[in-house]
Each structure stands twice: as C-alpha cells, then as structure tokens.
Amino acid sequence: MAQRSDNWWQRNKFKLNGLVLIxxxxxxxxxxxxxxxxxxxxQTIGPFTVTPTPLTNDAPYQHHGDWVKDFSLQFCEGCVANIRQAYMAIAAEQPALEDFAETDLSILHGSSFAQHVHAKATAQPKAGDKVWLLIEDWQGKLHVGSWDWPQS
Structure with a gap:
C-alpha cells in the first residue's frame, strides 16, 4: 500500500480548481x-450631426504597421443611409480624400446605431493636431469637420 503524503499542497490543491472555475x-x-x-x-457637419467617443484613453496603437486610434461615432437618426463613404484621421492639417484610397484604414463601418473607425494617426499626436472627419454623401459632396486633440 502506498504511503499517503499529507502535506499542505495535497490538502489545498482543490482550491486552485475552484479559482479556475470562478x-x-x-x-x-x-x-x-x-x-x-x-x-x-x-458637431453638425453639413447635414450630419456627429458625436465621437474614443473607445479608450490610451494613445494610438500600432495596427498592421500603421498607428491608429479607435473611435465610435453616433450619427443623427437616418444620417448613415445618406453617407457614401466617410473617413477619420488625426493630423495637423486636413487630409485629402485621395489619401485614404489605397488602404481600408480610417474608413467608418458599422450599423445605423453606431459607426466604428480605426482613425489613422501618428505615434504621439501633438497638442495642435485635430481629429478630422471627412464625409462624402451620395451626390459626391464632401463635408469636413474636426475636433481638437485633447491636451495631455
């Protein structure tokens, strides 16, 4: 018959299983x-009313070689159906719509309840930078709005 070892570990190891379950x-x-x-x-940007919410207070993070910051945007009721394409970026000056054509970064996506975006940014946005939102409607008209980057 095997001798029973009655040490602390043998008496309490089942508690680890309880922790794993909880x-x-x-x-x-x-x-x-x-x-x-x-x-x-x-803000009201053209015919659209937009409220951005950053998903975290963290600085931009690296995503597939580019620096991005995540935002959730809420548009007025029925506004999302009138948007052909929309982009968001963090920069000192307004980016051109053509700057976003080669990648799928910075494009808004989601549902009519909320849109999500990985806004292209620099590694550390500066105090003078702005968060730019470029919205193109179905008639091809471009609407641009911006928010100041918050002070650190």
Missing amino acids: LPFWFLYEAMNPVFPKSWPT
Whole structure:
C-alpha cells in the first residue's frame, strides 16, 4: 500500500480548481460592463450631426504597421443611409480624400446605431493636431469637420 503524503499542497490543491472555475465569471462581468471615456462635443457637419467617443484613453496603437486610434461615432437618426463613404484621421492639417484610397484604414463601418473607425494617426499626436472627419454623401459632396486633440 502506498504511503499517503499529507502535506499542505495535497490538502489545498482543490482550491486552485475552484479559482479556475470562478475567474471566467469575473472576466465575463467586466466584458459585459465596459467603461468608455466621455464623448466629445456633438458637431453638425453639413447635414450630419456627429458625436465621437474614443473607445479608450490610451494613445494610438500600432495596427498592421500603421498607428491608429479607435473611435465610435453616433450619427443623427437616418444620417448613415445618406453617407457614401466617410473617413477619420488625426493630423495637423486636413487630409485629402485621395489619401485614404489605397488602404481600408480610417474608413467608418458599422450599423445605423453606431459607426466604428480605426482613425489613422501618428505615434504621439501633438497638442495642435485635430481629429478630422471627412464625409462624402451620395451626390459626391464632401463635408469636413474636426475636433481638437485633447491636451495631455
């Protein structure tokens, strides 16, 4: 008959199994109750009313070799159907619409309830930079708006 080893580990290792079973509920709760930063001021850009919300307070991060910052944008009711394409970028000066043609970065996507965008940025936006939103409607008219980059 094998001799039983009655040490601390043998008496308490089952508690580790309980912790492994409880931890997913903690992470599930945090995932179901996210905390977002405060929304930026609402602006009227042409016929569109837009409210941007950064998804985090973190600086831009690297995504496939480019620096991006994630935003959620809420448009007025029915406005999304009138948008052909829209782009967002963080820069000192207004970017041209042609600058976005070669990549799919910075293009708004989502549903009629909220649009999401990975806004192209520099590694560390400066105090004078702006967050530019370029909206093209179905008639080909370009509407441009901007928000000041918040001070650090």
